[in-house]
Amino acid sequence: MQQTTGPMKTASSSWLLLIGLITSSLWPALGHADGVFAFTAEQATHVRALAASCAACHGTLGNAVVKEGNGPPSEENNPVLAGRSREDLLSKLLGFRDGSRKATIMHQHSKGLSLEEIALLATHFSQQKPINQPRLQPQALKAEHG
Amino acid sequence: MADPLNRRTFIKAVGATGLLLASRPSLAMASKPPLGRVVIVGGGYAGATAAKYLRLWSMGSIEVIVVEANSQFVSCPMSNLVLGGSKTIHDLTFAYDALKANHGIVFRHDTVTAIDAAAKKISLLGGTLSYDRLIVAPGVDFNYQDWPMLASAEAQKQVPHAWKAGWQTVNLRRQLEAMPDGGVFVMNVPKAPYRCPPGPYERACQVASYFKQHKAKSKVIVLDANAEIISKKGLFAKVFNETYAGMIDYRPDNAITNVNLASKTVSTEFDTVKADVLNFIPPQRAGKIAQVAGLTEKDYPWCDVNFLTYESKLVPNVHVLGDSVAAGLPKSAHMATNQAKVCASAIVQILSGHLPDAAPVFANTCYSFINDNAAMHVANVYRYDAGKKMMVSAEGGGVSVSPNEKEGGYAQAWANNIWADTLS
The missing domain is CATH 3.50.50.60 (FAD/NAD(P)-binding domain)
Incomplete structure (x- = not known):
């Protein structure tokens, strides 16, 4: 993230501080081998259903429907979360949570999550493979439908 | 030398090996999946989502059969826009083909008439089906008793x-x-x-x-x-x-x-x-089959469930999802899919001999359009409360400042994503 203005710089360093705090206090709870963060069985079960609840806006396993390619967020391109870096996801979620990052909806969701859940979600989505998820094509309603 | 005894022994040995191979899922696609069979009654948001995530999270080790009367899925979310004139019903209608093909889910276009929980069997107009776990997701039933x-x-x-x-x-x-x-x-x-x-x-x-x-x-x-x-x-x-x-x-x-x-x-x-x-x-009240199958109490028309598994409190091995559940929470499509995911995760855990998540958490976002283009939302995280034994609203939820076109775009994206998540 490139931050140049004063307040944003403050926000940025507050994220770094929070990331530091989480890294020291929570990361040990996540197994860490060969540069890959692994979940405990309980964490894996907890995060899979929680992360799946994000799918209504961000797609199955973080692969949001994209109009054409993996473009920037727009009305038909909700952000794809799959395969983004853990640090990027973490800093955005923490920014939404502490109010330093403007949001329409995510400030409300992120405040309902624990720091551990935010860490689990960032790790989970960073580990998913990004794909080009097309829109599902609708079809004509048949006469016999109730 | 053609020794018939030896040959018989040989065939027997091959047969036994064949049986051993057949019991290993990776080598025997046609055999019954090792973790069992889940039958799902209802192919709406809850039922279709449960089907998909059971297959995903069991890595195909659970057989899933969906019983749904309709051959098409029509989305209630966005259907008010048909009244406003900015959508047609055909924009909201989808086939089940992608869901079936991508995840190996079997659909029976039929209607369930009875559930025999003791025998773990359901009756359809066209036959019977046995199950290890049953999911009932029939949506709401309209109660015209007074009308x-x-x-x-x-x-x-x-x-x-x-x-x-x-x-x-x-x-x-x-x-x-x-x-x-x-x-x-x-x-x-x-x-x-x-x-x-x-x-x-x-x-x-x-x-x-x-x-x-x-x-x-x-x-x-x-x-x-x-x-x-x-x-x-x-x-x-x-x-x-x-x-x-x-x-x-x-x-x-x-x-x-x-x-x-x-x-x-x-x-x-x-x-x-x-x-x-x-x-x-x-x-409205819980879907007809939920009433017929004894999943509701006499004087309360919704189904009480355990919120860690969505198993009925009245009938064992039968789970209830979606609008039929007495959750005290909004009966919405997003909530139905959230319940379905918690339930699918729990069933995969149970059938593979593990414990379900003891503290499920999920997010819900709901948009309303006020005209062709502008929408507003309510967003909330819900968290299991071990004391109350139910899902309660977490901190931080809220609504839009005012309806706006940017959120109209997000609302359309929400629909595109929940449709793809539920049906492909």
């Missing part, structure tokens, strides 16, 4: 509910199109709980949006059985009073007490109103 004059298909042609998306939605739109300018559209809001808490208020806005563009002298009268707007209250009140001032006449605490079908006149305790187009949203 016999509106119960028939013929009566509903004149006064549609349009509260399950389909041809009734199209019919209601056609009636609005045929109504002369200066006409009156009357709709009710049933006593909560009912499917989609903000839905009736969104509907009032959609019809008003259509009138404002094409029939500016017409009126929308909303007769609410509840004491106040029960979802996104401040936002809807502002839209009624400002965007649709003089057009939407909202009357709280005004339950319909009588309907005259021939004259399309409805009475409440306080008023008698004549409609040109009448939309009656009936009181």
Whole structure:
């Protein structure tokens, strides 16, 4: 993230501080081998259903429907979360949570999550493979439908 | 040397090896998946989502059969926009083909008539099916007990509910199109709980949006059985009073007490109103099969479940999902898919000999469109409360500052994503 203005710089360093705090206090709870963060069985079960609840806006396993390619967020391109870096996801979620990052909806969701859940979600989505998820094509309603 | 005994021994040995191989899932695709079979009654948001995630999280080790009467999926979310005129019903209709093909899910287009929980078997019009776990996700049943004059298909042609998306939605739109300018559209809001808490208020806005563009002298009268707007209250009140001032006449605490079908006149305790187009949203209860199968108590029409697994508190090995659940939470599509995911995760854990998540958490976002383009949301995280043994609202939830077109785009993206997540 490139931050140049004063307040944003403050926000940025507050994220770094929070990331530091989480890294020291929570990361040990996540197994860490060969540069890959692994979940405990309980964490894996907890995060899979929680992360799946994000799918209504961000797609199955973080692969949001994209109009054409993996473009920037727009009305038909909700952000794809799959395969983004853990640090990027973490800093955005923490920014939404502490109010330093403007949001329409995510400030409300992120405040309902624990720091551990935010860490689990960032790790989970960073580990998913990004794909080009097309829109599902609708079809004509048949006469016999109730 | 052809020794028959040796040959027999050899064949026997090969046979035994074959059996051993067949019991290993990776080598024997045709055999019964090792973790068992889940039958799902209902292919709506909850049922279709549970089917997909059971297959995903069991890595194909659970056989999934969905029993659904309809061969197509029609989305209730966005269906009010058909009334407003910015969508058609065909924009909201999907096949089950992608879901079936991508995840190896079997569909039976049939209707369930009975559940034999002791034998773990269900009866269909066309046969029976046995299960290891059963999921019942039938949506809501309309309760016309106090409204016999509106119960028939013929009566509903004149006064549609349009509260399950389909041809009734199209019919209601056609009636609005045929109504002369200066006409009156009357709709009710049933006593909560009912499917989609903000839905009736969104509907009032959609019809008003259509009138404002094409029939500016017409009126929308909303007769609410509840004491106040029960979802996104401040936002809807502002839209009624400002965007649709003089057009939407909202009357709280005004339950319909009588309907005259021939004259399309409805009475409440306080008023008698004549409609040109009448939309009656009936009181609701858990889907029919949930009542038949003993999943509801006698005097309470919704299903009590364990919120860690969504297993019925009344019938073992039977899980209930979606609008039929007595959750005390909004009966919405997003909530139905969330419940389905918690349930699918729990069933995979149970059938593989592990414990389900002891503290499920999920997020819910719900949008309402106030015209063709602008929408507003309510967003909330829900968390299991071990003391109350239910899902409760977590900190931080909230609503939009005001309806806007940016959120209209997000709402369309929400629909595109939940459709792809549920059906492919």
